[in-house]
Amino acid sequence: xxxxxxxxxxxxxxxxxxxxxxxxxxxxxxxxxxxxxxxxxxxxxxxxxxxxxxxxxxxxxxxxxxxxxxxxxxxxxxxxxxxxxxxxxxxxxxxxxxxxxxxxxxxxxxxxxxxxxxxxxxxxxxxxxxxxxxxxxxxxxxxxxxxxx
Amino acid sequence: xxxxxxxxxxxxxxxxxxxxxxxxxxxxxxxxxxxxxxxxxxxxxxxxxxxxxxxxxxxxxxxxxxxxxxxxxxxxxxxxxxxxxxxxxxxxxxxxxxxxxxxxxxxxxxxxxxxxxxxxxxxxxxxxxxxxxxxxxxxxxxxxxxxxx
DNA sequence: TGCAAATATATGTACCTACATTTAATGTTG
DNA sequence: CAACATTAAATGTAGGTACATATATTTGCA
Numbered sequence: 001x002x003x004x005x006x007x008x009x010x011x012x013x014x015x016x017x018x019x020x021x022x023x024x025x026x027x028x029x030x031x032x033x034x035x036x037x038x039x040x041x042x043x044x045x046x047x048x049x050x051x052x053x054x055x056x057x058x059x060x061x062x063x064x065x066x067x068x069x070x071x072x073x074x075x076x077x078x079x080x081x082x083x084x085x086x087x088x089x090x091x092x093x094x095x096x097x098x099x100x101x102x103x104x105x106x107x108x109x110x111x112x113x114x115x116x117x118x119x120x121x122x123x124x125x126x127x128x129x130x131x132x133x134x135x136x137x138x139x140x141x142x143x144x145x146x147x148x149x
Numbered sequence: 150x151x152x153x154x155x156x157x158x159x160x161x162x163x164x165x166x167x168x169x170x171x172x173x174x175x176x177x178x179x180x181x182x183x184x185x186x187x188x189x190x191x192x193x194x195x196x197x198x199x200x201x202x203x204x205x206x207x208x209x210x211x212x213x214x215x216x217x218x219x220x221x222x223x224x225x226x227x228x229x230x231x232x233x234x235x236x237x238x239x240x241x242x243x244x245x246x247x248x249x250x251x252x253x254x255x256x257x258x259x260x261x262x263x264x265x266x267x268x269x270x271x272x273x274x275x276x277x278x279x280x281x282x283x284x285x286x287x288x289x290x291x292x293x294x295x296x297x298x
Numbered sequence: 299t300g301c302a303a304a305t306a307t308a309t310g311t312a313c314c315t316a317c318a319t320t321t322a323a324t325g326t327t328g
Numbered sequence: 329c330a331a332c333a334t335t336a337a338a339t340g341t342a343g344g345t346a347c348a349t350a351t352a353t354t355t356g357c358a
Contacts, residue, residue: 002294008218019286019293020179020276025221026293027176030169032224035316044343064307069157072174075181075346079308084343101306101353127169131298137168140292144168144175145151149280184346193313213337224316228338233313250323250336 030128037121041114042088046073046081048118054091054107055115061104063096090114179277186270190263191237195222195230197267203240203256204264210253212245239263 003022004012012018035045043051053070054062067078082105085091090111096102107115129137152171153160161167180194187197202219203211216227231254234240239260245251256264278286 001297003290006297007221015283015286015290016276016278016281019281019290020278021221022290022293023172024176024180026296027173028222029297031173032316039316046344065305072156072170073177073345076344077308077346081344083308096306099306099354103307127165129165129169129296131295132165132168132292134164136292136295137164140289141152141164141168141171143281143285143289143292144171146280146285147175147278148150148155148178181346195314214335222315225314226316226338228336230314232338245336248324248336252337 033125033128037125038118041118043114043118044084046071046076047085050078050081050085051090051107051111051115054105055112058107058112061094061096061106063102063105065102067105085111182274182277186274187267190267192263192267193233195220195225196234199227199230199234200239200256200260200264203254204261207256207261210243210245210255212251212254214251216254234260 003018003025006025007021012021031045038045038048049071050067053067057066064078064082067082068074068076071078082091082093086093090108092106092108094104094106096104132140152167152174155174156170161170184194187194192200198220199216202216206215213227213231216231217223217225220227231240231242235242239257241255241257243253243255245253281289
């Protein structure tokens with residue numbers, strides 16, 4: 001569906017405004033579809049993303065700082081998202097022995113199992129960009145990089 | 150800055166994953182820049198967007214339903230965002246005479262003035278897509294439409 | 299060594315999203 | 329026309345974002 005119809009607006013000022021609105025709208029659209037996938041496993045999107053970073057480190061620990069660095073949303077509150085994961089026993093938190101200001105965060109076996117189950121669904125559904133060819137995806141990525149130059 | 154460096158991740162599985170992450174990241178990046186513009190005027194991004202829809206209708210009223218239809222984020226809570234705008238006296242809310250379930254929402258003179266002041270800043274800063282040519286913006290929009298087909 | 303600056307995380311607050319539920323008014327239909 | 333369904337908005341709740349501030353630890357250096 002064209003973006004004009006999605007937001008019931010017939011005309012845009014120019015191609016820039018149209019692209020901007022389309023970009024924000026499509027990102028939200030993709031994230032909502034992703035979220036729906038995790039919901040049945042009791043995870044939110046940021047929780048899932050943090051779990052994946054932790055799996056990437058496993059069995060080494062991560063710190064809150066490292067999570068923030070790698071998150072898409074730098075200003076989000078990693079500390080409180082880790083809280084939720086800890087309550088669900090998907091991660092552990094322990095004061096770092098070599099630097100008692102920092103906290104070692106590790107994914108638990110239960111967390112690894114959960115990710116594995118979600119992987120299966122992800123493999124089927126993909127990122128949501130299946131309608132593009134690989135070349136188009138690369139082209140899209142280049143355009144986005146250029147925006148932020 | 151390339152997306153790899155932005156999130157300190159050196160490799161992506163494929164172009165699809167890279168484009169997905171880039172898309173979500175760039176949309177967030179743009180929205181953060183936009184938000185910074187409104188903040189000094191005491192508005193959030195959703196508040197600003199609703200004000201603009203109301204200006205488009207002015208002097209006719211809008212209803213909550215109409216706002217939701219036109220918002221980028223359909224599941225957001227227009228009713229409570231209007232609350233905030235009403236407190237700041239940027240909009241008025243009045244039971245619709247012809248359908249007492251609905252509410253007529255109108256932008257006030259004060260709201261129109263505020264938007265006008267922000268327009269000036271917007272005109273200078275643009276949408277944040279200035280690094281693209283008009284052709285690239287159009288091309289971006291087409292790729293995004295294709296994702297959601 | 300002692301004390302200020304820097305660092306790592308946690309917490310407080312305002313606002314937001316997502317989604318379920320409630321309340322009130324209006325339509326519909328037997 | 330009375331009961332029930334539908335519609336429009338508001339409200340409740342859990343979780344997130346953005347940003348300021350607090351607390352504890354470590355570092356640097358006079």
